[in-house]
Amino acid sequence: MTVLIDKDQGILSPALVPALGDARGDGREIAIGLINNMPDPALKATERQFIKLLQAAAGGRRIRFQCFSLPSVKRSPEARWHVESEYSDLSDLKRQRFDGLIVTGAEPVAPDLDQEPYWRDLTDIIDWARTNTRSTIWSCLAAHAAVLHLDRIARRPLTAKCHGVFDCETVGSDPLTRTATVPLKVSHSRLNEVAEADLTRHGYQVLTRSAKAGVDVFARQYASRFVFFQGHPEYDALSLQREYLRDLGRFLARERETYPGLPVSYFDAATEEKLIRFEKRARHQRHPAMASELPALNLRSDIAAGSAAAVLFRNWLDFLAEDAATPLSLR
Known part of the structure; x- marks a missing residue:
């Protein structure tokens, strides 16, 4: 699946996507890859949520958006058909240029992350992304897997599921959180966490945290800037x-x-x-x-779904665009 996201014209179908480099507006288009490993019921919803999020954050920029999935993630026949017919083959990822990469988590099936059937495929992507993207976002379980692989930081089980919308504050000053209005309301849904003390001890920079949910967003600089979300920035209101x-x-x-x-x-x-x-x-x-x-379900009026993520992703796209304009010799 390759779509072109252009805020002025909406989302164009794959048939209307021009050749790479045919861009308008403030510079060339930004190439974003999504490795979507979410469980089958959330597979298509996750595509739509990230497309909508990037569209809201795009401003005047044009984004080329391409979907992949780890082949070792177990799928139902219907979901496997969708991936095989609509997604690009993962082997194509390394043959193309991507400015940014987004990697989602998968539903765990093993007691430990490094025993998951997709572990080898995922760690191969982690190693590749360090030097072949300008920045990569790791979401929820993918964030836990990445820090385990990179620094052997093991996630810790929670006494109760961290599930809901949490107020998060910014920590220090960082381009990713520039212009963000606090508190940032962020959706979390997880049974485990990585502790702030473990992250800072290994050189990670905490960008946002919640008094109730702990660390929300953190980052580390390699040749690529890795950004980690313990929450789900893509979640919509429902x-x-x-x-x-x-x-x-x-x-x-x-x-x-x-x-x-x-x-x-x-x-x-x-x-x-x-x-x-x-x-x-x-x-x-x-x-x-x-x-x-079940009774009719009504949400609170102040959950502000997606508003925090729109600011963070707008700043992320700004970073990708600025870095793309900088000659390699000056980086």
Whole structure:
């Protein structure tokens, strides 16, 4: 899948994408690759979310956006067909020039990250991106995998899932967080974390943090600038709701034993009260058919989905454009 993102004209179909280098506006187009390893139910949504996010951040720039996925990520037949028919082959990644790369996490299937079936493919991408991109973004589980591979920083299990919308503050001054209005509201959905003390001890720069969720964004400079998100910058307003309903459905179907907690600062107060009452019934009457009895779900009015990510990604594109204009001898 290759699309051209042009804010003035919307998103052009692959058939309308001109040859590489045919750009208008403030310089040549920026080439962005997405290695989308999200689980099957979120595969297409993740494509759309990152396209929408980059479109909002593009300004007057033109972005060439191309999708890939690790072949070792297990897929259903339908999802595998989508990847094989719509995505570029991962082997093409190393034969092309990309200014920026975005790598998502995958649903874990092994007790340890370095035992995942896709571990070798993922670490190969980490090593390649260090010297072959201007900057790479590692999201959620991909961030945990990258720091484990690079510096043997092991993630730590949380006592409860970090799930919700969290207020984050900027730490110090960095071009990536320039003009960001704090607090930044960021979606997190994870069972593990990498600790700030471990990161700073190994030379990582913490850019944003939350009092409740811990480190949010951090970075490290190689030949490429690596930017790590423990959260999900791409999530839209309903992403956490879809995850909550998925986990609730698994509980009712006895596919998981723990009842999912409510996402933090996400549903409005009236919805939370209804869901708490529903939980009491569901624990006693546990049956898949109960899903049809869920109350209407309303979100808080102040979750500001995507607003923080739009600022960070606009600054990221600024960095890519400025760096692209700098001769290699002066970098």
